[in-house]
Each structure stands twice: as C-alpha cells, then as structure tokens.
Amino acid sequence: MIKAEQMSLNTATVKEQCNLRQAIDLCARYGIGGIAPWRENLKECGLDEANRMIQDQGLRVSGLCRGGMFTLENQLSQNILDNNKKAVDEAVAIHAECLVMVVGGLKPNSKDLIGSRKQMEEGLFKTLEYARTVKMPIAIEPLHPMYAADRACVNTLKYALDICDGMGAGIGIAVDVYHTWWDPELKSQIKRAGKERLLAFHLSDWLMETKHFLLDRGMMGDGVIDISRIRKWMESESFEMLNEVEIFSAENWWKRDPDEVIRICIERLAVC
Amino acid sequence: MIKAEQMSLNTATVKEQCNLRQAIDLCARYGIGGIAPWRENLKECGLDEANRMIQDQGLRVSGLCRGGMFTLENQLSQNILDNNKKAVDEAVAIHAECLVMVVGGLKPNSKDLIGSRKQMEEGLFKTLEYARTVKMPIAIEPLHPMYAADRACVNTLKYALDICDGMGAGIGIAVDVYHTWWDPELKSQIKRAGKERLLAFHLSDWLMETKHFLLDRGMMGDGVIDISRIRKWMESESFEMLNEVEIFSAENWWKRDPDEVIRICIERLAVC
Numbered sequence: 001m002i003k004a005e006q007m008s009l010n011t012a013t014v015k016e017q018c019n020l021r022q023a024i025d026l027c028a029r030y031g032i033g034g035i036a037p038w039r040e041n042l043k044e045c046g047l048d049e050a051n052r053m054i055q056d057q058g059l060r061v062s063g064l065c066r067g068g069m070f071t072l073e074n075q076l077s078q079n080i081l082d083n084n085k086k087a088v089d090e091a092v093a094i095h096a097e098c099l100v101m102v103v104g105g106l107k108p109n110s111k112d113l114i115g116s117r118k119q120m121e122e123g124l125f126k127t128l129e130y131a132r133t134v135k136m137p138i139a140i141e142p143l144h145p146m147y148a149a150d151r152a153c154v155n156t157l158k159y160a161l162d163i164c165d166g167m168g169a170g171i172g173i174a175v176d177v178y179h180t181w182w183d184p185e186l187k188s189q190i191k192r193a194g195k196e197r198l199l200a201f202h203l204s205d206w207l208m209e210t211k212h213f214l215l216d217r218g219m220m221g222d223g224v225i226d227i228s229r230i231r232k233w234m235e236s237e238s239f240e241m242l243n244e245v246e247i248f249s250a251e252n253w254w255k256r257d258p259d260e261v262i263r264i265c266i267e268r269l270a271v272c
Numbered sequence: 273m274i275k276a277e278q279m280s281l282n283t284a285t286v287k288e289q290c291n292l293r294q295a296i297d298l299c300a301r302y303g304i305g306g307i308a309p310w311r312e313n314l315k316e317c318g319l320d321e322a323n324r325m326i327q328d329q330g331l332r333v334s335g336l337c338r339g340g341m342f343t344l345e346n347q348l349s350q351n352i353l354d355n356n357k358k359a360v361d362e363a364v365a366i367h368a369e370c371l372v373m374v375v376g377g378l379k380p381n382s383k384d385l386i387g388s389r390k391q392m393e394e395g396l397f398k399t400l401e402y403a404r405t406v407k408m409p410i411a412i413e414p415l416h417p418m419y420a421a422d423r424a425c426v427n428t429l430k431y432a433l434d435i436c437d438g439m440g441a442g443i444g445i446a447v448d449v450y451h452t453w454w455d456p457e458l459k460s461q462i463k464r465a466g467k468e469r470l471l472a473f474h475l476s477d478w479l480m481e482t483k484h485f486l487l488d489r490g491m492m493g494d495g496v497i498d499i500s501r502i503r504k505w506m507e508s509e510s511f512e513m514l515n516e517v518e519i520f521s522a523e524n525w526w527k528r529d530p531d532e533v534i535r536i537c538i539e540r541l542a543v544c
Contacts, residue, residue: 111498113453146418148454149480149496159456181385182420184431208421210485224421226383 002231002243002269008034008062010202010246011041014261016254020044024053030262034060034242036100042090051094062242063100063139063174063200064091070123071104071116071153084127091136097241098139098199099131100174105150117153125167132170139199140164141174146213156180157189164197172197175234176246178204178217181225190233198239203227203269204247215250220268227272243269274503274515274541280306280334282474282518283313286533288526292316296325302534306332306514308372314362323366334514335372335411335446335472336363342395343376343388343425356399363408369513370411370471371403372446377422389425397439404442411471412436413446418485428452429461436469444469447506448518450476450489453497462505470511475499475541476519487522492540499544515541 009032011023018026020041027035035054042050054061067087070080091099103120110116124140131138140160143152154160157180160173173193180186190198205223210216220227231243245265247253253261281304283295290298292313299307307326314322326333339359342352363371375392378385396412403410412432415424426432429452432445445465452458462470477495482488492499503515517537519525525533 106496111496113498117456144418145416145454146482149478153454155454156456182417182425182427184389184428206421210418213482213485224378224383226385 001271004031004266004269005033006243007032007265007269008036008060008242008244009262009265010036010065010244011038012065013245013247013253013265014258015248017258017261020050021053022258024057024059026258026262027059028057029259030266032059032262034062034244036062036065036244036246037094038065039087039090042094047090047093054094060242061094061096062244063098064094064096066100066102066141067127067138068101068152069104070120071107074107074110076119076123076126080123081126084123085130088127088131088134088136092134096136098137098172098174100139100141100200102141102143103152103154105148105153113148113153120153121163124163124171128167128171137199138171139174140171141176141200141202142179144179156183156185157193158185161189161193161197172199174200174202175230176202176204177225177227177230178202178206181206181230186230187233190237193237195238198234198237199241200244201231201234201239201241202244202246204245212250215248217247217249219247219253219264220245220272245269273543276303276538276541277305278515279304279537279541280308280332280514280516281534281537282308282337282516283310284337285517285519285525285537286530287520289530289533292322293325294530296329296331298530298534299331300329301531302538304331304534306334306516308334308337308516308518309366310337311359311362314366319362319365326366332514333366333368334516335370336366336368338372338374338413339399339410340373340424341376342392343379346379346382348391348395348398352395353398356395357402360399360403360406360408364406368408370409370444370446372411372413372472374413374415375424375426377420377425385420385425392425393435396435396443400439400443409471410443411446412443413448413472413474414451416451428455428457429465430457433461433465433469444471446472446474447502448474448476449497449499449502450474450478453478453502458502459505462509465509467510470506470509471513472516473503473506473511473513474516474518476517484522487520489519489521491519491525491536492517492544517541
C-alpha cells in the first residue's frame with residue numbers, strides 16, 4: 001500500500017488548475033512527499049523562490065521535467081545544448097533527484113529515424129558530460145511508440161538502457177507505466193536496469209478507449225495497466241523512489257477541483 | 273521502383289467506396305497484381321464466387337484479413353477456435369498466400385497482459401496445427417503498441433518471431449510499416465525472420481499529426497516512414513511478396529474517387 005508520503009505530484013496533473021505555489025500547497029495539505037515541476041513552473045516565480053517554496057515544505061523533487069528535444073533542429077546546435085545545460089542547472093538548483101529527458105522525435109522534415117537517433121544520442125552524451133560535473137542524474141524517459149515521430153525517438157526500455165550502457169555512469173531511465181506497459185520486455189529490462197539506473201517511476205493509466213494522443217491519460221485504476229505488478233518489478237530492484245503521478249487529461253482531470261484530484265490519487269495509490 | 277503488378281490492394285483501402293467485385297475491377301483496370309480481401313468481403317458474394325472473380329482476373333491474394341482475436345473471451349472457447357479454423361479454410365479457398373492474424377488484446381475486463389498473451393499463444397498454436405494440415409501459412413501481424421489493449425497484444429517483430437520460433441514451421445510474420453516503423457530492432461528482426469518467415473509486407477504511412485487512433489493512416493509519401501529503406505531490408509532477405517497497400521482513412525482517402533486513390537497509390541509506390 002502506497003501512502004501519500006510516497007507520492008510525488010507531477011505538476012502536469014493539475015496543470016490547468018494550479019500554479020507552482022498552489023501545487024506545493026496541495027502537496028502540503030495532503031502530506032504528499034514530493035513534487036515534479038516543469039521548467040515552465042520555475043519561470044513563474046523564478047528559480048530561487050521556487051526552490052525556497054519547495055524546501056520550506058520539505059518536499060522531495062522526484063524529477064525536473066524536462067530536458068531533451070535534441071532533434072528540434074537539423075543539427076545539434078549550440079542553442080539546443082545550452083538549453084539542456086540550463087535544464088541541468090535548474091535541476092541542481094531545486095535539488096531534483098534527476099533531470100527527465102524527453103529526447104525529441106524526428107529531425108524537422110525528415111524521415112531519417114536512424115540519423116535522428118544518432119543526433120539525439122550525441123546531444124544526450126554532451127549533456128551528460130556536463131551533468132556529471134554537477135552530479136545531476138540524467139533520466140531518459142522512453143515514450144510510447146506513438147510519439148516516436150514528434151516527441152521522443154527512444155520508445156523502449158531496452159533501447160534506453162543500451163544508450164545508458166554505452167555512456168556509463170550518471171545516466172538512467174524514468175519508467176512511466178503509460179509509455180511502457182505494453183512492452184513484453186518490461187520486466188526483464190527493469191531487472192537489467194537495476195537500482196543504479198532506475199531513477200523515476202511515473203504513474204497514470206491507459207484508458208481502453210483513449211480519445212486523444214496526448215491529453216487523455218487515465219487516473220490509476222481507471223485503465224488497463226496492472227500498476228501493482230509493474231511496481232513489484234521495480235521494488236524487486238530495491239527501487240525506493242517516489243510514485244510520481246503524471247496525468248495529462250484535458251477533458252476530465254484538468255477540469256476538476258484539484259483537491260478532489262489529489263484525494264483520488266491518494267485513494268488509488270493505496271490500492272494499486 | 274515498384275510497379276502496379278507488384279502491388280496488392282487491401283480492400284480496406286477503398287472500404288467505403290467498393291465492394292469486392294468493384295475492388296477487383298479496380299485492380300484489373302490498373303494492372304494491379306494482387307488483392308487482400310477481408311472476410312466480410314467474402315460474405316458479400318459467397319466464397320466460391322469470390323474465388324472465381326479473383327482467379328478470373330489472375331490476381332494473387334497476398335493475404336486474407338483476418339484470423340485471430342483469441343482473447344475475445346476469458347477462455348479459449350470452441351467458438352474462437354472454430355472461427356479461426358473457418359478463416360483458414362476460407363484462406364485456402366481463395367488461394368491466399370497467408371492468413372493474417374490480428375491476435376487480440378487483453379481478455380475482457382482484464383489487466384492481465386501476461387495471461388492474455390498466454391491464451392493468445394495457445395489459440396495461435398491450435399490454429400497453426402490445423403493450418404499445417406491444409407498448408408496455409410499463418411502470418412502474425414504485430415500491431416502498433418497503441419493497440420495492445422484492444423486489438424493485438426503482439427506489438428513487436430521480436431515477440432512475434434519468438435512465438436514463431438517456439439512453434440516451428442508454417443508460421444511467420446506480416447510486416448506492416450505503420451505498426452513497426454518506430455522499432456529500433458526493425459532491421460535486425462527482419463533479418464532474423466528471413467525469407468521463410470516474411471509472409472507479407474503492408475504499406476501506408478504515419479502522419480505527423482495523426483488525429484484518430486484507427487482511421488487516420490496516410491498515403492505512402494505523406495507521412496514520416498522511410499518506406500524504401502524498410503523495403504530494402506525486406507529485399508535483402510529475398511522477400512518477393514507483393515506490396516500490400518492498406519490505408520484506413522475515414523476523413524480523406526475513403527472519401528475520394530477510388531480510381532484516384534489507386535492512381536495515387538501506384539504513383540507513390542513508384543517512388544517509395
């Protein structure tokens with residue numbers, strides 16, 4: 001049974017209802033153990049104030065969303081690299097446990113998946129080299145294959161871990177059940193990853209009748225993912241991170257009272 | 273350069289415009305080499321008449337769509353098995369080169385992906401045992417992971433080929449670029465499959481801004497899939513099957529004059 005203190009609130013879950021301060025207040029009100037802000041949240045009030053608010057509540061930061069997008073241009077530009085370096089610095093500033101990487105899809109107007117992956121890996125490695133100097137763990141988040149073209153060309157844990165093994169220390173993976181539940185190698189790749197490379201655990205649910213490619217994720221328990229089974233695989237590797245709830249839901253959860261959303265998150269975590 | 277005679281028309285591509293007779297007439301008019309009917313098409317005019325029309329035009333049948341759906345009930349019922357046996361018989365009757373299997377997703381009201389896969393594999397094996405007696409090749413079609421819950425719990429070529437290797441002769445795979453283009457193991461798994469297990473090659477395209485989970489496939493060349501690269505991988509294994517065009521497109525191609533659709537298919541095949 002997962003308790004509120006083992007939950008982290010990804011601010012995307014209450015994106016339409018709460019700014020960072022309000023999200024932190026929600027966490028405080030319900031005894032939630034951590035938060036995962038987006039970089040946009042840090043701009044709202046500035047990095048120092050964001051950090052102060054988070055630390056004042058004693059919240060862990062299960063991850064900063066997000067670095068990556070190494071394929072936004074046809075070359076790995078200084079602009080892309082600088083932006084990722086800045087993301088690392090921001091993650092350090094708010095004491096994040098990792099910087100989550102959504103690596104980018106195909107290069108602009110390109111069908112070259114292999115070349116896009118090559119450019120992405122180069123960007124990832126350069127960012128990792130910097131991140132090591134400031135001791136910020138980099139978490140590759142494999143996204144569901146339906147986002148391969150436009151968001152992330154890393155779509156399986158196996159490929160993510162192949163990248164990690166090629167790069168060495170300081171890099172691991174964020175396991176999001178929404179993106180990975182279908183993978184017949186999910187269990188074996190979690191085992192392969194082991195404690196060292198398991199940096200984050202993201203929760204939502206896959207609705208049987210999903211209506212939108214991006215904004216129709218379900219609340220844990222409302223869909224088809226056997227979350228407790230996947231969590232057991234994580235726990236077998238001594239994973240002790242927070243359970244980060246990240247629900248993009250334009251037509252349902254984003255329209256509800258955020259207190260209700262959080263109460264239901266906590267209820268569901270207790271049983272799945 | 274692919275010519276019309278190397279194309280097969282999956283009747284789903286003109287589903288809203290043509291019945292089987294009209295689809296066959298289209299193929300004749302444009303010198304298309306093959307057709308891939310759905311079982312519904314065979315019901316329109318009866319199996320014998322369907323076969324006669326197809327053979328009269330000298331069309332190859334690149335596959336019959338489809339058997340499978342082994343998880344529609346919580347047990348592998350006689351009903352499911354009989355229906356698959358019937359699909360095998362129909363494939364034989366129309367001289368199909370394979371029976372395409374869309375294996376089914378999760379069992380009803382279940383989150384048990386592992387158990388669903390087990391039931392699916394059992395059904396597949398029992399159907400294969402029968403299909404061997406009548407020499408009908410069984411083609412597992414791995415579907416995109418976004419269909420894992422509701423249509424097919426085989427979502428990678430690797431898993432499909434693991435199943436094939438476990439079962440032996442008489443079974444292989446249908447490689448559909450729409451379902452598999454994102455897979456970092458696509459090339460290596462095509463190589464692993466080899467000529468013996470490569471039974472069909474299905475074409476459409478992944479649109480960058482896909483609007484519907486099922487009915488928004490693109491015409492070859494309108495999306496992001498590097499089809500010619502994937503075909504080269506197939507050809508490296510001496511794949512000599514037809515290029516089966518299968519485009520589900522409720523808002524675009526299904527609304528067009530079918531002659532226009534076919535002319536554009538042929539134009540695009542010539543360059544991709």
